Amino acid sequence: MDNKFPGKDISDEDLKTKFPLAAKKNKNHFSSFKVAGVEFGKQLVTFVGPNMVESRDLILDVAKNVQKIGADFLRGGAFKPLTFPYRNSKYNETREDGIKWLLEAKNKYNIPIITEVMEEKFIPLVAEVADIIQIGSRNMQNYPFITACAKTNKPIMLKRHYGSSLRDWLGAAEYILIEGNQKVILCERGVSAPHTHRSTSRFLLDLQVIPAAKEVTHLPVIVDPSHATFWRPWVKPMALASVAAGADGVMLEVHPDPENAAVDPLQPIDYSEFDKLLPQMKNIYNNLK
Ligand code: PEP
Ligand code: MN
Numbered sequence: 247m248d249n250k251f252p253g254k255d256i257s258d259e260d261l262k263t264k265f266p267l268a269a270k271k272n273k274n275h276f277s278s279f280k281v282a283g284v285e286f287g288k289q290l291v292t293f294v295g296p297n298m299v300e301s302r303d304l305i306l307d308v309a310k311n312v313q314k315i316g317a318d319f320l321r322g323g324a325f326k327p328l329t330f331p332y333r334n335s336k337y338n339e340t341r342e343d344g345i346k347w348l349l350e351a352k353n354k355y356n357i358p359i360i361t362e363v364m365e366e367k368f369i370p371l372v373a374e375v376a377d378i379i380q381i382g383s384r385n386m387q388n389y390p391f392i393t394a395c396a397k398t399n400k401p402i403m404l405k406r407h408y409g410s411s412l413r414d415w416l417g418a419a420e421y422i423l424i425e426g427n428q429k430v431i432l433c434e435r436g437v438s439a440p441h442t443h444r445s446t447s448r449f450l451l452d453l454q455v456i457p458a459a460k461e462v463t464h465l466p467v468i469v470d471p472s473h474a475t476f477w478r479p480w481v482k483p484m485a486l487a488s489v490a491a492g493a494d495g496v497m498l499e500v501h502p503d504p505e506n507a508a509v510d511p512l513q514p515i516d517y518s519e520f521d522k523l524l525p526q527m528k529n530i531y532n533n534l535k
Contacts, residue, residue: 265416268423268430268465270464277464281429282319286466287494289531291496293318293360294321295500296501298323298340299344300508301340302343304502305344308322309352311517312520313355315517315520319360321499322359322361325362325368327385336508337508338508359376360376360378360379360403362381364385378403381395381402382405384407386406387407387410392418395422401430402431403430403431404419404432404433405433408435409438419432419463431494431495432466434467434470436450449476451469451471451487460492469484469497470496472513473510478504478513481498481513482515489527489531490530501514
C-alpha cells in the first residue's frame with residue numbers, strides 16, 4: 247500500500263502496530279462475510295427504515311413495504327440517542343416495547359434487523375433480537391461499551407463519530423476485532439460541518455472517507471446519507487454519490503409520512519422515493535463491479 251501521501255492520517259507503521267486486525271493484508275483483501283444470508287461485498291446492502299421505532303403499527307408497515315421493495319435489513323431505533331432530553335408522547339423512545347415490535351416485524355415479514363443499543367444493561371436484550379447491533383456515533387469511543395457489544399459475537403455496525411478521524415474510527419473497530427468478533431461494518435454518517443459549510447448543513451457527508459477507508463481496511467464501509475445531510479432532497483444525490491465512491495451499502499431513513507416522523511422529520515424519504523432510488527443505486531454498484 248502506498249501511504250506516502252502526507253495528508254493521510256494513517257501511516258504504514260500504524261497499519262502494522264495500531265490496526266493489525268482492521269488493516270488490509272493486500273490490495274484485494276476484503277471481508278466478505280454473510281449476515282442473515284446477505285453477503286457484504288457481493289451486492290449493495292441496504293439498511294432501511296424509520297429513524298425511531300415510533301409504534302408497532304409504524305414498524306410493521308415499514309417492514310412490510312421496504313421488504314417488498316427490496317431492502318436487505320430493517321433499521322430503526324427503539325433506544326434512541328435523542329439530542330434534547332425533553333420528551334412528549336411523540337418524541338419519546340419506545341425502548342423494550344420497540345425491541346418487541348422489531349422482533350414481530352422481523353418474523354412477520356422475514357427481514358433481518360439492525361438496531362442501536364446505548365446502555366450495557368440492554369446489550370443481552372438487543373443481541374437476542376438484532377441481526378446486527380448498531381453502535382451509534384455518540385458511543386464510537388466508549389471503549390468498555392463497545393468491548394461489551396463485541397463480546398456478544400453479533401455482527402456490529404460501528405457508526406463514525408462526527409468529530410473523529412479515520413484513525414480514531416479504525417482504532418474503535420480494532421477494539422471489536424480484538425475480541426475475536428470479525429463481523430464489523432463501518433458506517434460513515436457525516437462529520438461536523440466546518441464553519442464554511444454551516445450554511446448548507448448540520449453535518450457534511452465525508453464522501454472521501456470511503457476510498458480512504460477502503461485503501462487501508464478490509465472491512466465493509468457503508469454510508470448513511472440521511473443523517474449526513476439531515477435534509478430529504480439531498481438524500482438521493484448523496485446516496486448515489488456514496489455508491490459511486492465505492493460504498494458497500496447504504497443506510498436510508500424511510501417513513502410512510504416523512505413530514506410527520508417523530509424524530510428528524512426533515513430527513514426521511516417515503517416508500518415511492520425509495521422504490522425509485524434502489525434500482526438506481528444498484529445500477530451504479532453493478533457497473534463498478
Ligand atoms: C441512527 O442511525 O438512528 C443514529 C442515531 O445515527 P447516528 O449515531 O449516526 O447519529
Ligand atoms: Mn437521528
